[in-house]
Amino acid sequence: MPKDAQHAPETLLDVRNLSVDFRTPRGRVKALRDITFPIRKNRIVGIVGESGSGKSTVLWALLGLLAKNAEVMGGEARFGDRDLLKASEAQLRATRGEEISVVFQDPMTSQIPVLTYGRQMLDILYRRPDVSAAEKRRMAVDMLAKVGIPDPDKRIDQYPHHFSGGMRQRAGIAMALLTGPQLLLADEPTTALDVTMEAQIIHLLQDLQKELDATVVVVSHNLGLIAELCDDVVVMYAGEVIEAGDVREIFHNAQHPYTRALLECDPARIDDVSRKLPVIPGDIPDLTRALSGCIYAPRCQRAMPVCRTETPPDVRRGEMSQARCHLLEGPHHDPDWPPPLDVMTVGAGETSASKPARAVSDKPLLEVSDLNVQFETVGPLRARLKGIDQRHVDAVLDVSLSVAPGETVGLVGESGSGKTTLGRCVLNLVQAQGGSVRFEGQDTLNMPEGRFKPLRRDMAMMFQDPVGSFSPRKSVRALITEPFQIHGVTDVDLDAEAERLAEMVRLPKPFLSRYPHELSGGQARRVGVARALALNPKLIIADEPTAGLDVSVQGEILNLMADLQAEHGLGYLIITHNLPVVRHIADRLAIMYLGRIVEEGRTDEVFARPVHPYTKALVEGVPQPDPDRRRAHVSISGEVPSLLNRPKGCDFAGRCPIAQDRCRAEKPPHVTMADGRRHACHFPIGQ
Amino acid sequence: MLYYLAKRLGLSAVVVCLVVLVLFSLLYFIPGDPVTIALGPRATEEAIARYAEKMHLDEPVWRQFLIYIGNALTGDLGLDVFSDRPVTAIIMERIGFTLALVGAGMGWAMLLGIPLGCLAAVKPNSWIDRITGVLSVGTIAVPSFLVSIWALLIFAVHLRWLPAIGAGEPGQIGDQLSHLILPAFAIGLSWVGYLARMVRASMLEVMGENYIRSARAFGLLPRRVIFGYALRVAILPTITLIGMGFGGMISSTVFAEIIFARPGIGKLIFDAVMARNFPIVQGAVLVATGLYIFVVLFSDILIAWFDPRVRESL
Numbered sequence A: 001m002p003k004d005a006q007h008a009p010e011t012l013l014d015v016r017n018l019s020v021d022f023r024t025p026r027g028r029v030k031a032l033r034d035i036t037f038p039i040r041k042n043r044i045v046g047i048v049g050e051s052g053s054g055k056s057t058v059l060w061a062l063l064g065l066l067a068k069n070a071e072v073m074g075g076e077a078r079f080g081d082r083d084l085l086k087a088s089e090a091q092l093r094a095t096r097g098e099e100i101s102v103v104f105q106d107p108m109t110s111q112i113p114v115l116t117y118g119r120q121m122l123d124i125l126y127r128r129p130d131v132s133a134a135e136k137r138r139m140a141v142d143m144l145a146k147v148g149i150p151d152p153d154k155r156i157d158q159y160p161h162h163f164s165g166g167m168r169q170r171a172g173i174a175m176a177l178l179t180g181p182q183l184l185l186a187d188e189p190t191t192a193l194d195v196t197m198e199a200q201i202i203h204l205l206q207d208l209q210k211e212l213d214a215t216v217v218v219v220s221h222n223l224g225l226i227a228e229l230c231d232d233v234v235v236m237y238a239g240e241v242i243e244a245g246d247v248r249e250i251f252h253n254a255q256h257p258y259t260r261a262l263l264e265c266d267p268a269r270i271d272d273v274s275r276k277l278p279v280i281p282g283d284i285p286d287l288t289r290a291l292s293g294c295i296y297a298p299r300c301q302r303a304m305p306v307c308r309t310e311t312p313p314d315v316r317r318g319e320m321s322q323a324r325c326h327l328l329e330g331p332h333h334d335p336d337w338p339p340p341l342d343v344m345t346v347g348a349g350e351t352s353a354s355k356p357a358r359a360v361s362d363k364p365l366l367e368v369s370d371l372n373v374q375f376e377t378v379g380p381l382r383a384r385l386k387g388i389d390q391r392h393v394d395a396v397l398d399v400s401l402s403v404a405p406g407e408t409v410g411l412v413g414e415s416g417s418g419k420t421t422l423g424r425c426v427l428n429l430v431q432a433q434g435g436s437v438r439f440e441g442q443d444t445l446n447m448p449e450g451r452f453k454p455l456r457r458d459m460a461m462m463f464q465d466p467v468g469s470f471s472p473r474k475s476v477r478a479l480i481t482e483p484f485q486i487h488g489v490t491d492v493d494l495d496a497e498a499e500r501l502a503e504m505v506r507l508p509k510p511f512l513s514r515y516p517h518e519l520s521g522g523q524a525r526r527v528g529v530a531r532a533l534a535l536n537p538k539l540i541i542a543d544e545p546t547a548g549l550d551v552s553v554q555g556e557i558l559n560l561m562a563d564l565q566a567e568h569g570l571g572y573l574i575i576t577h578n579l580p581v582v583r584h585i586a587d588r589l590a591i592m593y594l595g596r597i598v599e600e601g602r603t604d605e606v607f608a609r610p611v612h613p614y615t616k617a618l619v620e621g622v623p624q625p626d627p628d629r630r631r632a633h634v635s636i637s638g639e640v641p642s643l644l645n646r647p648k649g650c651d652f653a654g655r656c657p658i659a660q661d662r663c664r665a666e667k668p669p670h671v672t673m674a675d676g677r678r679h680a681c682h683f684p685i686g687q
Numbered sequence B: 001m002l003y004y005l006a007k008r009l010g011l012s013a014v015v016v017c018l019v020v021l022v023l024f025s026l027l028y029f030i031p032g033d034p035v036t037i038a039l040g041p042r043a044t045e046e047a048i049a050r051y052a053e054k055m056h057l058d059e060p061v062w063r064q065f066l067i068y069i070g071n072a073l074t075g076d077l078g079l080d081v082f083s084d085r086p087v088t089a090i091i092m093e094r095i096g097f098t099l100a101l102v103g104a105g106m107g108w109a110m111l112l113g114i115p116l117g118c119l120a121a122v123k124p125n126s127w128i129d130r131i132t133g134v135l136s137v138g139t140i141a142v143p144s145f146l147v148s149i150w151a152l153l154i155f156a157v158h159l160r161w162l163p164a165i166g167a168g169e170p171g172q173i174g175d176q177l178s179h180l181i182l183p184a185f186a187i188g189l190s191w192v193g194y195l196a197r198m199v200r201a202s203m204l205e206v207m208g209e210n211y212i213r214s215a216r217a218f219g220l221l222p223r224r225v226i227f228g229y230a231l232r233v234a235i236l237p238t239i240t241l242i243g244m245g246f247g248g249m250i251s252s253t254v255f256a257e258i259i260f261a262r263p264g265i266g267k268l269i270f271d272a273v274m275a276r277n278f279p280i281v282q283g284a285v286l287v288a289t290g291l292y293i294f295v296v297l298f299s300d301i302l303i304a305w306f307d308p309r310v311r312e313s314l
Ligand SMILES: Nc1ncnc2c1ncn2[C@@H]1O[C@H](COP(=O)(O)OP(=O)(O)OP(=O)(O)O)[C@@H](O)[C@H]1O
Pocket: A022, A023, A024, A029, A031, A049, A050, A051, A052, A053, A054, A055, A056, A057, A058, A067, A069, A221, A287
């Protein structure tokens, strides 16, 4: 990085001692305490931390857009000669969107659905009265072209719902950069996007930052993204900055035990899949209580008695580098801390082994063959009137898959690839148009509900958003025992069952009387697991079992699932788009694209030598939590086509870097290779 | 879009037919022979026979029904029993008064209720929000005929600020307007409350949306954020409410027109029912139904115009 070699970069925005409280019925939440860090000019600064650590609150405080119940308790944010925290509303309004702009987390909800992009962008330029409307429109079109929107002069007149997720985020970036701001704030800019889209957006941000000489702040809980994109990193924990520094310092020589623990927990960093996943025990502290000593002490792997009573020193090693820990300075200084990165400092938590040797029987539990599911898109009358002859889309196309008892199969694909439909079809929640689904040898496809119901006890579903799928008025006890009621099981002692299940998922007993909104993400997930296990199923279908969980908790859930599998010989079908996670837990992987399985094989082999170009792109698309392994280019461009216009030949032909004429003409059939791997590609890699 | 319109119009036709059917059966089953009513108790046998033939009363009911529908389609709603004038002409004379009343009533309610709801939502728990809250509950609770009577007693009888009865001299706009004020006030009042509540609720919801935060983060003026962004989305459910509420509005005009002795469809129907003047009742209810269907259709189209997602799904 040449910009490091020159003089020290000047500071664009200096955040000093920022403290923010939220007034709530439970008392004051001390959401930010004494936040200090510089944002250096022309750099990309990453803010990492677990959910609830206050990352977003920092951004909104800088913009003066905190929630109404928030109160800035002190500190300053120097931006040029102004203090943003003391600026008037009118001054702030002149700054927002003009000098400091924002890219939002969820492009699906952060753009108004009833106005065209043109209208929205014109509105942002309202402070330029001397520029004509035609000129403004041209600026907007140019910016859309710059962020890679094809046909910008037509698409500018479209509405957000005409754009796919990735395109919307591109447009969001275009809107933010339209005024040429000095500082761009991005709050989780890729969290709502698929893997291949994420890689493209990271790249786009990087290119634009260089081209426009802008300064960017990126908030994320994804360490890989931070390592890939950022120059400086700020690590937050429970409302404090516990460490900050250059990206290499943070990822190669983290000083604070929390930073260190975060790095160790990231499944993407752990190459040895047979090792158990490390976890940080405990939860973020309750910020309404008075805090003393080190904020991280209750969870810290190196906590000493002094940590609970005395505030650790702020150790500074330069303008940017800081860390807050007794181990680094003073009487409790430990010269051997931190140990080299390959030494683990955190354990695997309360749960034990993650991948015990387990008996995988060869008689399949679940066997899906040539399954086809179609959805009707237009009614018969409308189709006749409009002359549409293609009335259905294929959501699942010729899918074959099997799960043996004690085996974990990962089903991977981007949104809209048909993963969830396949899962629902197995559970007889969607009608299929062809093929077969066998459960323990019995054909269950399109079985009438009355006959299928007893089987439902043997297969359980773990939902993607546990809190959303729980009834908010039911206690945890009632939720866990609900399956008994649904299946009319009356010969059990429900209270005893609730306690047994809670213990199985290691949920402390007092939690049984709590309600869903009183649970943390990890706890809610445990309740979901307990529910799924209630009737001793043989097969569990888990839809994104760790989506939205922090890395520290994710390990706990995955270890738990592995333990239960070892104990009860469960079969798992795990639906996800998180590759680092499936790499850890799945024995076999099936990669889906547009409703078809394009590759299937043993997890280690698929990762080591993907044969389908799409698999290769996915594997390479995972950002690595190591700044020295940054990618020079994105291996795949474009987006997943709509099911409505499925290509005639290979579904992937439009994006495939090695597509030939033959690919566009004929659909590649499924081929089984000598080692048992199956793929659907005319030109498999390395063959 | 064309497909959608065709579908909607088809449905509307079915609804109109059903309404006519219901009216027909109602009139058929209630006591009172239409011929006796039309010709009086002392009509001769011959006169009765002639009248029955003219009105197709000797045909089976289903034939009568079909004939009626066929005629209605060509704009012929039959003849008034008493005056022998075409029902269509009678309705046309009055419909203007009713439309003016409904328009004025809904108009002032919208002009006041929508901004009130907006302001209340933008500053929750402020004095304006509280006043709006009290006002909504108060106005919704009071039935419009009570408002009519009280308004009549206070402003017309006691204070003598405004005329009490009639619709004003034909041709004199000022006079007609002054006659419109009290009834429009009476039927619109509870709508101020409905609309303020509705707009407040949907504005509160929309103001919490991410895209409103985006608009503010781009530094747009509060005015633009509230009226250009939030209201544009929040108004959609309100439009549906107004369209659906149009039916209730027509029934409150019945009271207002009776109390203020205004000529109009409401009063026409009331008088005709009292006099068992079936052709008028049928015709007027049919026209009112048609009007209602048209307004609901219009409000749906308006929503489609505001919301591109709806527009494209049509
Ligand atoms: N409006 C509010 N009222 C009360 N507490 C709030 C409010 N907004 C945030 N908080 C609290 O402030 C703390 C910081 O929240 P913040 O949203 O900044 O975290 P975050 O790091 O952005 O988390 P995430 O990764 O989940 O987005 C949390 O404890 C949160 O519960």
